[in-house]
Amino acid sequence: MVPSEHAGDPSEDTSNLPPAESLTAEPLTVEQWQERVLASVGRTGDETVPLADAQARTVAVDVRTRHPVPLFDNSSMDGYAVRHSDVRGATPEHPVQLVVVADAPAGSGADPVLPAGAAVRVMTGAPVPSQADAVVPVEDTVEHHDAGRWVEPTDQVASVHVLAEPVPGRFIRRTGEDAESGTTVLHAGRVLTPAALASIAAAGWDAVRVSRRPRVVVVSTGSELVAPGTPPSRGMIPDSNTALLTALVQDAGGVVVDRALVSDDPARLLALLDALSPDQVDAVVLSGGVSAGAFDVVKAALTDHGSVTFARLAMQPGKPQGFGRLASGIPAYCLPGNPVSSLVSFELFVRPALAAMLRRSVTRREVLEATAGAGWSSPAGRRQYIPVSVEHDGGAPVVRPSAAGGSGSHLVASLAAAEALAVVAEGVTEVRPGDRVGMLPLA
Structure with missing residues (x-):
């Protein structure tokens, strides 16, 4: 049986929380935190771009045909x-x-x-x-x-x-058999695919009005982190979150305008964040330092700074979360530092927020049905999201933990094999081979 993530994951350990919080504060559900995050999301502005530069952009206003398609018999x-x-x-x-x-x-x-x-x-x-x-x-x-x-x-x-x-x-x-003049071929909120770009061109347009990409700053925190490629000394580890979160932001339609690696120094972190201008930055995504340990720099720096609040969620990994606005008004998404926790938290909370900024349709992602091809444990009372590989045999997809170590949120080397997140309900503590589980495909 795969060991539970409780072993060797301090950011997920309730023993680090103050007694009042660990004994009396009820963890929030994933849905409650999603609602809090989405309730305060603003939208970016619009811009017109040529079709050659519009791939994967988001339509800001409905696109209508300028003439019939076809134009003539x-x-x-x-x-x-x-x-x-x-x-x-x-x-x-x-x-x-x-x-x-x-x-x-x-x-x-x-x-x-x-x-x-x-x-x-x-x-x-x-x-x-x-x-x-x-x-x-x-x-x-x-x-x-x-x-x-x-x-x-x-x-x-x-x-x-x-x-x-x-x-x-x-x-x-026949003239207009595909679309009459003035027909809406694309509604606002659609992500532009190659096929959609062809429709716009056929409708008579060489450019399209799109939502401006959210400009995001990615900040990874931790005195133990060194830049990738730097030989780490004892106690140091390569920073993988910056690469992970940068790629996730880009995949979600945003653009990373700056990246920073900050030690566990609250004053230095605040100085970096206070220097950001809402005229140039739409969001900050931070990883690490959001729990209740002595060196949790993000929580120490941002508690009572702006409107950032921190909470415990009934999920694994990703139990400690933070969200709010900095003193400048820039939204800040504060994610746990373990890489799997950062990935799961981004998919559940930051990706929907960026979609809302882009005016994309934000709906709760459909959880597909899958069959467990191996067994693993899941914590009582917490919904589990575990990276899995996926096999298709004609029936329901078969999923297995992508890491030999199971559900540990530090198991980043094996993330390359992950194709989806298996979703295990709060009341399940042990998944057996052949059990049905949920599945969220990864982009």
């Missing part, structure tokens, strides 16, 4: 535009011969006259003459008759033989 096949009445009953045994009176290549603005007994050669995407009501694909024609023998089509012909009666209207893309 056009052919979906290479072939011949005809009057259906002229080719009724055509078969290979009894072909109908028509005079070719004009060519209509793609890009042509001409509308050739189509008299009875005539055809206009059209290319895919070319305008269909107004007097035509059918298109005969080139595969159903031959372009001339030579001594009773059908031959291959030629480029220059004066007549064409139709071998099959076309269906009226078939192979003609």
